Amino acid sequence: MLQVAEIRDHKEKMIAALAKRGLDASQMLEEVLQADELRRNTQANLDETLAQSNTFSKEIGILFKNGETQKANILKEKTGQLKEASKALNEQLNEASEKLQQILYTIPNIPHELVPAGTDENDNEETFSEGAIPVLAEGSIPHWELAKKYDIIDFELGVKITGAGFPVYKGKGARLQRALIAYFLDKNTAAGYTEYQVPHLVNEASGFGTGQLPDKEGQMYHATEDDLYLIPTAEVPVTNMFRGDLLNENDLPITCTGYTPCFRREAGSYGAHVRGLNRLHQFDKVEIVRIEHPDKSYEALDGMVDHVKNILRELKLPYRILRLCGGDLGFTASITYDFEVFSTAQDRWLEISSVSNFETFQTNRLKLRFKDSDGKNRLAHTLNGSSLALPRVLAGILENYQTPKGIKIPEVLVPYCGFDIID
RNA sequence: GGAGAGUUGCCAGAGUGGUUAAUGGAGCAGUUUGCUAAACUGUCGACGGGAAACUGUCGCGCGGGUUCGAAUCCCGCACUCUCCGCCA
Numbered sequence: 001m002l003q004v005a006e007i008r009d010h011k012e013k014m015i016a017a018l019a020k021r022g023l024d025a026s027q028m029l030e031e032v033l034q035a036d037e038l039r040r041n042t043q044a045n046l047d048e049t050l051a052q053s054n055t056f057s058k059e060i061g062i063l064f065k066n067g068e069t070q071k072a073n074i075l076k077e078k079t080g081q082l083k084e085a086s087k088a089l090n091e092q093l094n095e096a097s098e099k100l101q102q103i104l105y106t107i108p109n110i111p112h113e114l115v116p117a118g119t120d121e122n123d124n125e126e127t128f129s130e131g132a133i134p135v136l137a138e139g140s141i142p143h144w145e146l147a148k149k150y151d152i153i154d155f156e157l158g159v160k161i162t163g164a165g166f167p168v169y170k171g172k173g174a175r176l177q178r179a180l181i182a183y184f185l186d187k188n189t190a191a192g193y194t195e196y197q198v199p200h201l202v203n204e205a206s207g208f209g210t211g212q213l214p215d216k217e218g219q220m221y222h223a224t225e226d227d228l229y230l231i232p233t234a235e236v237p238v239t240n241m242f243r244g245d246l247l248n249e250n251d252l253p254i255t256c257t258g259y260t261p262c263f264r265r266e267a268g269s270y271g272a273h274v275r276g277l278n279r280l281h282q283f284d285k286v287e288i289v290r291i292e293h294p295d296k297s298y299e300a301l302d303g304m305v306d307h308v309k310n311i312l313r314e315l316k317l318p319y320r321i322l323r324l325c326g327g328d329l330g331f332t333a334s335i336t337y338d339f340e341v342f343s344t345a346q347d348r349w350l351e352i353s354s355v356s357n358f359e360t361f362q363t364n365r366l367k368l369r370f371k372d373s374d375g376k377n378r379l380a381h382t383l384n385g386s387s388l389a390l391p392r393v394l395a396g397i398l399e400n401y402q403t404p405k406g407i408k409i410p411e412v413l414v415p416y417c418g419f420d421i422i423d
Numbered sequence: 424g425g426a427g428a429g430u431u432g433c434c435a436g437a438g439u440g441g442u443u444a445a446u447g448g449a450g451c452a453g454u455u456u457g458c459u460a461a462a463c464u465g466u467c468g469a470c471g472g473g474a475a476a477c478u479g480u481c482g483c484g485c486g487g488g489u490u491c492g493a494a495u496c497c498c499g500c501a502c503u504c505u506c507c508g509c510c511a
Contacts, residue, residue, distance in 0.1 A: 043471055047480040054442090054480090057492045061441045064491090076491045083491085097470095246433075246468080248451065367469095375452070375466080 001104050001211075001364045003379075004036050017110045020117040020326030025107060032103050039096035046089040053082040105214060109361040111326050112335035118325025124338070125325065130309070131318035133342050134400050142345040143398040144276030146407065147173065150422050155276070165266075165281035167391075172422045176397075176409070177284065177390055179416030181259050184286040184387055187311055188257035193288055196258040198237035201228040206240040209366045211332040221263050230263035234287035235384045239362060242291060246377060247370040253300060254291040257387070259284065277391035278350065284390040290383045291368065294359070297381035301357045304385045305337050308353050311387060314412045317396050318342040320349065334359045339388075341396040350392040355385030 007014060011029050018025040056079045063072035116125050147153035152173025158166040169177050189195050207213035207229050212220060221230040231237055238256050247254075262285050273279075288307070292300045305321065312319045324336040339353035360379040363369065369377045401408045406423030414420045 040471065043480075047471065050480060053491085058442050060491045065441085072491075079491050250451090371451070373452090377468085 001361060002032075002107055002110070003360065003364055004032060004100070004104075007032055008036075014110050017113075018108070020111045020115055021108060021329060022117075022119055022327050023108070028103060028107055032100065032107075035096060035100040035103060039093065039100055042089060042093045042096055046086060046093055049082055049086045049089060053079055053086065056082070108329075108331045109334050109358065111329055112357070114323065115329060115335055116323065116325045117327075119327040120325075121328050123325035124322040124328055127321050127323050127337070128309075129318075129320035130313065131316065131342075133318045134344060136344055136399075136402065137404050139404070140345050140399070140402055142276065143343070143395040146398045146402060147276065150407065152176070152422060153277070163281070165279070167277070167280065172417075172419065173394075175417055175419075176413070176422070177394060179413050180388075180390055180393060181284060181286060183413055183416050184311065185257060185259055187307075187314075188286065188288055188387055191307055193255045193257035196238060196241075196256050198234060198241070198258055198260065200231050200237075200260055200263075201226075202231055202236050202240065203228060206236055206243070209240045209243045210236045210362055211365065212236060215331055219265055221265055231260060232264050233262050233285060233386075234258045234260040235289060238287065238289045239291075239366065239382055239384070242368050243366045245368055247291075247368075247380065249293065249370050249372050252291060252293045252370060252380065253296070256289045257286065258289075259286045261285075273348075277395045278346075280391055286387050286390075288385050288387050291363075292381045292383060293370070294378065294381050297357055297359065297383060301335070301337075301355065301383055304355050304383060308339055308355060308385060308387050312339065312341070315393070315397070315410045317393070317400060317410075318344075319352070330354075330356065332356075332358050332361050334361065341392065343392075343396055343399050345399040345402070346395075350395060351389075352392045352396070353386040353388050356383060358382045358384075 002014075007029050011033070015024075015026050015029060056075050060072045060075050060079075063069070063075070116123060118124070141149070144153075144155065147155070150172070152169065152171055154168040154170055155164075157168040158164075161168075185195055201223060204213060204227060207220065212229075212232060220232050222228075223230070237260070238258050241256075242254065261282055263282050265281065266279065277283075288304060290297075290300050290304070309321075319339055319341045322338045322340065324330075324333075324338055329336055333356040336354055336356040338351050339355070340349035341352050342348075343350045359381050362382045363379040366382075368380050368382070370380050372378050397410060398407055401410065406421045409417050409420045409422070
């Protein structure tokens with residue numbers, strides 16, 4: 001959620017930046033300013049009315065104490081009028097605040113200056129790539145066929161017990177997945193991130209805090225009986241651990257990592273490009289989250305990008321990094337770098353990580369602040385990234401490491417797996 | 424699922440209708456100091472007004488109500504804890 005004060009000071013700049021998302025925000029921002037002014041004026045009126053009423057009440061108290069009942073009764077009548085006025089003003093204030101809130105909820109984050117303008121993924125900017133794309137032997141096949149061939153993932157079984165998009169991992173497939181999770185967590189904790197295990201269901205307030213609600217309500221599974229949501233990413237419970245906190249400046253940065261399953265409804269997307277592990281309703285992910293001082297958040301973002309790079313380098317997977325264009329940028333992000341691994345047998349890139357700086361967009365909703373050296377309370381910056389999303393890394397490994405003899409295991413994972421080939 | 428108790432600031436904790444949310448602790452800042460510690464002083468938050476000094480309103484789980492006046496009385500809701508039952 002944007003800060004009204006920022007809109008007041010930098011409206012034109014914001015409009016220009018939001019245009020990169022293909023959004024003409026001039027009217028929305030104008031509405032925000034109008035709603036805000038109405039709210040402030042109403043509050044000024046209300047405050048004045050209440051101040052007078054308070055003064056009278058105190059006087060009445062004193063008059064009664066002194067036994068001057070008549071004088072007290074005269075004042076009582078006056079407060080009656082003030083009370084009616086304040087009631088009406090209070091309603092107006094609530095209405096104005098509500099309206100302001102509603103508009104603010106519909107405005108996405110301001111893209112960072114590095115973000116290119118653009119409408120969709122074709123306008124994303126490749127900033128880096130590494131790792132040779134392997135030349136596969138004759139007869140190489142996509143991962144869903146490999147999964148069947150080596151009996152390591154069963155998609156039909158998942159359909160039987162739940163539905164499409166809920167695969168069952170089996171044998172060495174399950175073990176490889178567990179190995180990846182352990183490996184990712186080890187890499188993250190070695191880099192200084194504190195490991196957490198967090199709830200997989202969250203309440204409504206948490207959904208609002210990180211911005212999944214109210215905009216993307218349909219993306220989350222909702223357990224209506226208890227009014228809880230299945231998490232679409234660990235970002236939600238992890239970031240919300242700090243909701244409402246007022247930190248000291250030297251508490252920053254706070255760095256967390258956690259493994260969770262992620263649940264996404266993603267209704268209405270079927271076809272060849274979502275086959276196999278490409279897109280699922282339930283998948284595993286290891287996430288990293290940082291709460292940063294505003295002056296250091298972009299340095300931290302670069303650090304996160306480097307960290308993910310290192311992991312992919314160790315796994316020896318061919319990958320590239322994209323800076324998302326305005327049109328592809330998520331609602332809450334100011335800037336996002338997507339990591340994509342090349343899926344050789346499918347001849348396409350698969351997104352395996354998304355590293356973003358949200359600046360104050362989330363912390364403004366979360367009321368997550370710190371006290372700076374001047375004693376002022378300031379909103380912190382939040383950042384997060386996947387390190388990494390399991391199914392597509394798995395797909396990348398299966399396809400890129402396939403040989404006529406079987407699927408080789410990346411060297412760094414062998415100690416975690418206890419075997420070096422799936423055959 | 425059943426019964427009971429509770430919710431006050433960063434934490435602990437007093438406060439059953441009257442001007443100011445007592446007190447203690449933590450953290451932070453300042454003073455003092457060879458350094459550390461100690462001591463002393465200051466410091467709750469939100470939203471407004473003001474160039475600033477300063478200042479107004481609100482906040483005792485949330486929402487209503489009674490009253491000139493509510494942390495305190497009344498109604499509804501949420502959440503937490505304890506015990507019982509069930510249970511990995």
